[in-house]
Amino acid sequence: MIRHIVLFSAKNKAHIEQIIEGLSVLTTIPHARRLEVARNRKTDQLGNDIDVVVYGEFDSEAELAAYKAHDLYQEAIRRVRPLRELRFAADYNVSTDARSV
Numbered sequence: 001m002i003r004h005i006v007l008f009s010a011k012n013k014a015h016i017e018q019i020i021e022g023l024s025v026l027t028t029i030p031h032a033r034r035l036e037v038a039r040n041r042k043t044d045q046l047g048n049d050i051d052v053v054v055y056g057e058f059d060s061e062a063e064l065a066a067y068k069a070h071d072l073y074q075e076a077i078r079r080v081r082p083l084r085e086l087r088f089a090a091d092y093n094v095s096t097d098a099r100s101v
Contacts, residue, residue, distance in 0.1 A: 022079030
């Protein structure tokens with residue numbers, strides 16, 4: 001399973017809800033096993049620069065690639081890119097890359 005995590009900060013904090021709405025179209029793309037879009041609660045003691053989180057789980061690299069190739073993925077980019085400041089993304093394979101307790 002591939003985990004896909006993307007973190008966003010807003011250029012203007014007044015646009016956070018618009019960013020969430022723009023990213024929410026991603027939840028209708030059929031290739032994800034699970035996809036969540038959430039506002040950061042900002043409770044970390046060391047840093048709270050991130051405003052919005054996208055968390056996805058995909059059965060394979062092919063499913064993740066199909067998700068990114070979907071027209072709604074491009075629609076989300078079109079809606080969100082003008083509103084966001086930073087975007088950080090990370091993908092990893094749970095069975096080969098992750099260490100857990």
